[in-house]
Amino acid sequence: MAVSTSNDPTAAAVDDGAIRAFRIDVPQEEIDELRQRVRATRWPDKETVSDRSQGVQLAKLKPLVEYWANGYDWRKVEATLNAMPQFITQIDGLDIQFAHIRSPLKDALPLLMTHGWPGSIIELLKVIDPLTNPTVHGGRAEDAFHLVLPTMPGYGFSGKPTSTGWNPARMASAFHELMLRLDYPRYVSQGGDWGAIISELLALQSPEGLLGIHVNMPGTVPPDVLRHLRNFDPSPDELSEREKIAYDRLLHFYRDGFGYAAMMNQSPQTIGYALADSPVGMAAYYYDKFAEWTDSGGEPEKVLTADEMLDAISLYWLTNTGTSSSRSYWEGAQAGGGPFNAFDIPTLPAAVTVFPAEIYRAPRSWGEKAFGNLIYWNEVDQGGHFAAWEQPRLFSEEVRAGFRSLR
Amino acid sequence: MSQKTGEPVTVIHDTSVRPFRVEIRDESIVELRRRIAATQWPERETVSDSSQGVQLETIQELARYWATDYDWRTCEVKLNTLSHFITEIDGLDIHFIHARSKHEDALPLVVNHGWPGSIIEQLKIIDRLTDPTAHGGSASDAFDVVVPSMPGYGFSGKPTSTGWGPERMGRAWDELMTRLGYGRYVAQGGDWGAFVVDQMGLQAPRGLLAIHTNMPATVPADVDAALNAGGPPPDGLSDEERRACEQLLRTYKQVEYARYMNARPQTLYGVADSPVGLAAWLLDHNDADGQPARAVVEALDRETSPTGELTRDEVLDNISLYWFTNTGVSASRLYWEYRGGFFNAKGVSIPVAVSVFPSEQYQAPRTWTERAYPNLIHYNQLEKGGHFAAWEQPQLFAEELRAGFRSVR
Numbered sequence: 001m002a003v004s005t006s007n008d009p010t011a012a013a014v015d016d017g018a019i020r021a022f023r024i025d026v027p028q029e030e031i032d033e034l035r036q037r038v039r040a041t042r043w044p045d046k047e048t049v050s051d052r053s054q055g056v057q058l059a060k061l062k063p064l065v066e067y068w069a070n071g072y073d074w075r076k077v078e079a080t081l082n083a084m085p086q087f088i089t090q091i092d093g094l095d096i097q098f099a100h101i102r103s104p105l106k107d108a109l110p111l112l113m114t115h116g117w118p119g120s121i122i123e124l125l126k127v128i129d130p131l132t133n134p135t136v137h138g139g140r141a142e143d144a145f146h147l148v149l150p151t152m153p154g155y156g157f158s159g160k161p162t163s164t165g166w167n168p169a170r171m172a173s174a175f176h177e178l179m180l181r182l183d184y185p186r187y188v189s190q191g192g193d194w195g196a197i198i199s200e201l202l203a204l205q206s207p208e209g210l211l212g213i214h215v216n217m218p219g220t221v222p223p224d225v226l227r228h229l230r231n232f233d234p235s236p237d238e239l240s241e242r243e244k245i246a247y248d249r250l251l252h253f254y255r256d257g258f259g260y261a262a263m264m265n266q267s268p269q270t271i272g273y274a275l276a277d278s279p280v281g282m283a284a285y286y287y288d289k290f291a292e293w294t295d296s297g298g299e300p301e302k303v304l305t306a307d308e309m310l311d312a313i314s315l316y317w318l319t320n321t322g323t324s325s326s327r328s329y330w331e332g333a334q335a336g337g338g339p340f341n342a343f344d345i346p347t348l349p350a351a352v353t354v355f356p357a358e359i360y361r362a363p364r365s366w367g368e369k370a371f372g373n374l375i376y377w378n379e380v381d382q383g384g385h386f387a388a389w390e391q392p393r394l395f396s397e398e399v400r401a402g403f404r405s406l407r
Numbered sequence: 408m409s410q411k412t413g414e415p416v417t418v419i420h421d422t423s424v425r426p427f428r429v430e431i432r433d434e435s436i437v438e439l440r441r442r443i444a445a446t447q448w449p450e451r452e453t454v455s456d457s458s459q460g461v462q463l464e465t466i467q468e469l470a471r472y473w474a475t476d477y478d479w480r481t482c483e484v485k486l487n488t489l490s491h492f493i494t495e496i497d498g499l500d501i502h503f504i505h506a507r508s509k510h511e512d513a514l515p516l517v518v519n520h521g522w523p524g525s526i527i528e529q530l531k532i533i534d535r536l537t538d539p540t541a542h543g544g545s546a547s548d549a550f551d552v553v554v555p556s557m558p559g560y561g562f563s564g565k566p567t568s569t570g571w572g573p574e575r576m577g578r579a580w581d582e583l584m585t586r587l588g589y590g591r592y593v594a595q596g597g598d599w600g601a602f603v604v605d606q607m608g609l610q611a612p613r614g615l616l617a618i619h620t621n622m623p624a625t626v627p628a629d630v631d632a633a634l635n636a637g638g639p640p641p642d643g644l645s646d647e648e649r650r651a652c653e654q655l656l657r658t659y660k661q662v663e664y665a666r667y668m669n670a671r672p673q674t675l676y677g678v679a680d681s682p683v684g685l686a687a688w689l690l691d692h693n694d695a696d697g698q699p700a701r702a703v704v705e706a707l708d709r710e711t712s713p714t715g716e717l718t719r720d721e722v723l724d725n726i727s728l729y730w731f732t733n734t735g736v737s738a739s740r741l742y743w744e745y746r747g748g749f750f751n752a753k754g755v756s757i758p759v760a761v762s763v764f765p766s767e768q769y770q771a772p773r774t775w776t777e778r779a780y781p782n783l784i785h786y787n788q789l790e791k792g793g794h795f796a797a798w799e800q801p802q803l804f805a806e807e808l809r810a811g812f813r814s815v816r
Binding site: 041042043044045046047048049053054055056057058061160161162163164230231232256257258259260262263265266267268269270271272273274275276277278280281282283284285288320322323324327330 | 637
């Protein structure tokens, strides 16, 4: 299942630091194959409930998938992706694919922005111009960024690791190396989901040149709170009202919403076979999170178009990265920690935006303990886990505001 | 209430028991083979063992055989040598095998399979139970055997509304045995079947004399609470009990598939659409010796077994049954239905027989078993066999049921 790229596969064997231009050009047979498979889907019976409580509802998935097979056009997003500068470079033995969009404005601040799961560069497309070209989007020239958007190992068009060890800390180091290779001795890092964890790990590594981080899924949960969560205790009395709200959301997540992560932490290869062989199986797996994690009351169609969701899913399908991306959870589990655990970052400047429909709404009290140098904290009133995707304007304003004091 | 007129309607429940034959269409077999051959594969795991899940080489080899030389019809012929029926209970079609012994005073027995199992697991014990003299036993230990498919599994109907958890299944099996004319009977189960028979034990219907379980729920409440929080176990336990705790802690780390199905059974569209996706999902159940269960992994290298041990064909018979009946998702919904504990003592006070197989999830210590089942009529620790006890060790299993139920005849 090869995807054509302009890079010579034999050149990939040598870690020479070269940065090679990259073009996405999915062979037509693979698009035809996808459509044919979708049309030949064998469906299970309908859920026995009238809501999402058993997972993706049949009546929601069918029309999306019907459009995927019959109207959706991959070439549109392919052209969009190819219209921006795309590259591949080998770092630490693995191909890392990235987009590099320079601002036309002087003194733009270099920004490393990392996606998460089940994300990709697709979720960041709408903030590229607002961040690199702020004056066209109601912003100030002084708030411009040069953007580096890497794809995590095992995702998208990046290489798939063939041995263990590509945990988030290693990814963070690799992305730092990427910034150096691109001649950015000073830069900031932004992320949500795994992108937040990678930014926080970068902050811990504190490499020279990293000026600060902004995260929209901050790791702030204190260790004693984690212990309670592990026991599935009701919210501890000593928490403030605001902290209790966060605790309850976390409890709900760990009790009812953690199955996907537990599965991938444990057996990514097992779930991977269905993800590699069944497009609808893959679509459901990711759509489940679009529904659960967007600020949409479970109706992601309210905040994302069918094309956007299918762009995201198709990228996983056409690169056959369902399994390799799941494996990143296994790697994360081996390395320990958790998605929301406080990292304890004492001095590196950290900016945080809390979106209301994020998996948990971090309270400032926890944020101040986790980030010793909290330069920005804001809670907004719209948007969820896929903040840049759902609320590109608000997200861009937040990133500008978060990093303003570091320029 | 009539939906059309709003008037009360007399609902007539159909209690007929209709004969059933397993007859998978040729097109379905052709289609299965076509899909397997067209499988799109992920890359291989980045480890050299099964610590990331079912290994690529393992499943590719199995798939190669499944798509070519494996013959479903052999299994179908075997199935049809038994008598199958369907009857409607509590609004749902329930499929079951009914094997009557030639011996008078045979003890009626209902045997409940689990997940990722089916009636296929029980096939080799049926004759050993109904015809003991042909299998080293005595006529006085004969059983009439009833083997239902759980709702959402095999040839049983798929529930269209919620509520079909182990409690409801237990009541359905009592209704089934009554409908078949059995005023006194016993019930056996492992895995989900164990949960069901424990519920039957709690319900204590009049006809139920005793239950047998090969996955007993014996963990005391304080230990259960500690283990669910990730340990450590409380102080003051014996060596055997501490060992059981370690086994349970290990099992809790391995049952992520259960956590997934508990949360999102419907999202598993891939197991309806991809035979290999389904096969991998069903293969990755653990036992005390590994994940996938060692007995299953070993079976994949075994073409025949004169002693009745698990073979590759049997593993594929079971997976094929899930495939042909498209029950991958409906079976998963059972995990969503039941929010109770798996291994904690439930408070059953009717007579209980327990067999502890060495490679089960945990070896229930006698101390815990006696506390959990105060009316313990049989307790035995075997030397061989694991989670799929009836499937892996049919002779030993049949002998355990004979011994376990002898005192209630």
